[in-house]
């Protein structure tokens with residue numbers, strides 16, 4: 001025990017940070033097998049630094065999920081949650097940049113020790129999988145690996161830990177429930193969807209009128225463009241018609257419930273209302289994190305192509321082609337990206353009645369009925 005008591009006890013830097021333990025964890029396998037490869041040190045340290053940052057990301061994500069326990073989140077927690085998610089985004093940006101350090105090792109240098117890694121692989125990074133689960137990557141939408149569940153590379157205990165994340169509810173689940181609790185969408189004579197439908201129809205009519213009266217377009221171009229305005233109607237259909245949305249949910253083409261999606265649209269459209277600013281920032285953080293994970297996937301896939309070409313990975317996947325697919329298929333908050341196609345210009349937005357503005361203040365703290 002160090003000198004002093006409790007809060008005022010003292011400790012040495014080396015001991016506090018367990019530097020000895022940390023610095024004795026770089027065991028070069030090439031050295032142990034009698035064929036030392038200089039670059040293996042970099043390979044190990046880069047991976048270890050990743051795992052340390054993954055630990056911090058998990059720490060933040062778990063704490064944010066906890067804010068939503070009991071179906072309640074108060075405004076002060078929301079701003080702390082935004083601060084933590086912002087931190088996660090910054091860490092992920094750093095992790096994307098770190099790939100550049102890995103790339104200072106040449107493909108030939110890597111071959112000096114690659115065979116000693118077999119069959120170890122990033123596939124076996126438990127913390128990376130935990131991050132995917134905490135964010136809410138749906139299990140059934142993961143690419144399969146030899147027809148096996150993604151978690152089959154872990155011990156039973158670890159598999160259970162990952163399953164439990166889904167059972168307890170991921171960040172996506174919690175956000176969905178939170179969005180569903182925004183009752184002002186249909187309140188005191190204000191029906192947001194009806195208002196939106198009216199504004200949307202007016203906007204599409206104005207677009208068609210502008211096309212038809214343009215002196216810069218030929219008749220053929222006018223016909224084509226006005227048909228395009230008509231067909232843009234299709235992406236509005238899922239927000240105006242609950243059944244269409246629910247069918248997309250069944251086909252795994254949507255992740256948020258209908259009610260949550262309408263609420264997210266409302267928040268995006270009326271983000272300038274003071275009470276909606278924090279919810280808007282929160283949703284923006286989720287989009288930023290999703291983008292950063294996707295950036296990492298692209299960058300990692302690109303590095304893999306450079307390092308091993310089209311060879312299969314040490315974990316047994318098709319290597320680069322598998323990784324490139326995950327970049328598009330393993331995005332999580334795609335429904336929030338989809339909201340952009342539903343936005344209408346500020347000038348067309350229906351004004352919120354005063355009674356709704358007055359009441360908005362209370363609802364984000366309201367418990368689920």
Ligand code: HEM
Nearest residue numbers: 047050121122123125128304307313314315316317319326
């Ligand atoms: C020379 C450097 C690297 C090479 C050649 C490489 C190669 C690969 C390959 C081929 C895969 C696909 C799975 C397999 O068949 O093994 C993979 C997956 C993975 N790697 Fe790397 N990797 C490198 C560096 C890193 C670094 C620095 C990290 C940081 C933690 C990392 C994390 C991962 C993760 C998390 C996966 C699983 C991705 C997923 O399934 O979506 N890799 N890697």
